[in-house]
Amino acid sequence: MPTATRTNPLSFLTEQLDELKAKGTHFKLRVLEDEQAPVCTFDGKRVINLASNNYLGFTTHPKLREAALAATRKYGVGSGAVRTIAGTMKIHMELEEKIARFKNVEACVVFQSGFTANAGTVSSFLGKDDFIVSDELNHASIIDGCRLSRAKILVFRHKDVAHAEEQLASVKNQPGKKLLISDGVFSMDGDIGPLPGLCEAAEKYGAIMMVDDAHSSGVLGRQGRGTIDHFSMHGRVDIQVGTLSKAIGALGGYVCGTRDLIDFLYHRARPFLFSTSHPPSVAATCIAAFDVLETEPQWMEQLWANTRFWKKELGLLGFNIGGQTTPASETPITPIIIGDGRLTMDFSRELFKEGVLGTGIASPTVPEGKARIRTIMTATHTKEELQRALEVLQRVGKKMGILG
Numbered sequence: 411m412p413t414a415t416r417t418n419p420l421s422f423l424t425e426q427l428d429e430l431k432a433k434g435t436h437f438k439l440r441v442l443e444d445e446q447a448p449v450c451t452f453d454g455k456r457v458i459n460l461a462s463n464n465y466l467g468f469t470t471h472p473k474l475r476e477a478a479l480a481a482t483r484k485y486g487v488g489s490g491a492v493r494t495i496a497g498t499m500k501i502h503m504e505l506e507e508k509i510a511r512f513k514n515v516e517a518c519v520v521f522q523s524g525f526t527a528n529a530g531t532v533s534s535f536l537g538k539d540d541f542i543v544s545d546e547l548n549h550a551s552i553i554d555g556c557r558l559s560r561a562k563i564l565v566f567r568h569k570d571v572a573h574a575e576e577q578l579a580s581v582k583n584q585p586g587k588k589l590l591i592s593d594g595v596f597s598m599d600g601d602i603g604p605l606p607g608l609c610e611a612a613e614k615y616g617a618i619m620m621v622d623d624a625h626s627s628g629v630l631g632r633q634g635r636g637t638i639d640h641f642s643m644h645g646r647v648d649i650q651v652g653t654l655s656k657a658i659g660a661l662g663g664y665v666c667g668t669r670d671l672i673d674f675l676y677h678r679a680r681p682f683l684f685s686t687s688h689p690p691s692v693a694a695t696c697i698a699a700f701d702v703l704e705t706e707p708q709w710m711e712q713l714w715a716n717t718r719f720w721k722k723e724l725g726l727l728g729f730n731i732g733g734q735t736t737p738a739s740e741t742p743i744t745p746i747i748i749g750d751g752r753l754t755m756d757f758s759r760e761l762f763k764e765g766v767l768g769t770g771i772a773s774p775t776v777p778e779g780k781a782r783i784r785t786i787m788t789a790t791h792t793k794e795e796l797q798r799a800l801e802v803l804q805r806v807g808k809k810m811g812i813l814g
């Protein structure tokens with residue numbers, strides 16, 4: 411092959427990456443060298459970790475670790491097939507039954523991730539004659555699911571129930587199915603979706619109600635049952651999605667609802683049908699995690715104590731943690747809004763040099779001009795670690811002119 415004369419058909423990628431570099435928003439992946447923990451080593455540097463979704467410290471909980479090891483010894487490392495062929499192990503069924511009981515619903519199906527749970531579910535039961543009414547800040551996996559379904563997408567302003575109702579009203583005489591869909595907790599701002607109002611709107615217009623509780627499972631509601639429990643909306647949300655990858659500490663996503671919904675997804679959700687199921691260790695880890703949620707309330711209590719302390723102290727330092735033009739966070743996610751994308755990325759790099767990992771998030775993940783450092787509290791950060799992190803944030807913030 412005359413490789414010397416072949417032009418690179420992917421050279422446009424280099425150009426686009428150069429554009430990111432010019433804008434200051436190009437990043438390298440930070441590599442974790444030890445466990446996912448409140449203090450850990452990224453790229454050879456010890457840092458206080460304010461960036462993980464490990465809300466309850468479950469990534470290293472001894473009972474979960476032991477469950478994973480025991481399942482690996484007993485059942486091996488892989489499931490060997492997709493669920494519908496030969497890859498449904500007893501332990502997968504046990505996990506689904508456990509989650510269904512925990513969430514107080516008829517049935518549950520576990521997917522490989524929260525992303526595939528959302529994308530696979532929305533696209534399975536809607537088609538081009540149907541309508542989806544969706545919060546403008548819903549997670550990317552919901553948006554992709556909506557697009558895959560080919561249904562018509564009507565976006566409503568963030569948390570604006572009246573606007574959602576307007577959108578539902580605008581298609582009420584159309585024959586297609588209607589789906590109203592919202593995140594339970596929004597991942598970039600940490601605010602909670604207005605479930606009571608949305609459920610009322612869905613009921614008024616006969617729409618299917620769906621909530622993605624990825625950031626609220628293990629965080630909100632009794633023993634971490636999520637926003638539906640937090641608002642006492644049991645029986646009014648037709649489709650509940652959750653993740654096993656955040657507070658639960660392992661990997662996976664799930665959908666909860668009626669037995670028929672779950673049976674339908676078994677037959678029609680493409681990631682369920684065409685992608686291999688979890689290794690038994692993952693299912694065992696998640697079963698143990700739900701046991702721990704029910705028996706060790708101290709993790710959630712500590713998570714919320716740390717969250718209250720962190721929000722109060724960040725506010726006292728003078729950082730913009732949302733509230734005026736950006737929703738104020740009501741959860742362990744606290745954004746430090748900087749605005750400019752380049753300044754945000756520089757701030758994040760400088761914090762890292764000083765021993766604090768706070769991920770910078772810029773456009774297109776958040777709107778232009780709303781770039782931020784997103785901090786996430788966990789139950790296992792100590793007071794001393796948080797105080798050290800605050801000291802670094804203050805010092806670097808002043809040096810860079812972010813704090814007055």
Ligand SMILES: *Cc1c(COP(=O)(O)O)cnc(C)c1O
Nearest residue numbers: 523524525549597624653655662
């Ligand atoms: C993280 C997240 C997901 C994806 O969950 P994974 O299990 O990581 O794939 C879905 N929805 C929301 C709102 C999320 O924050």
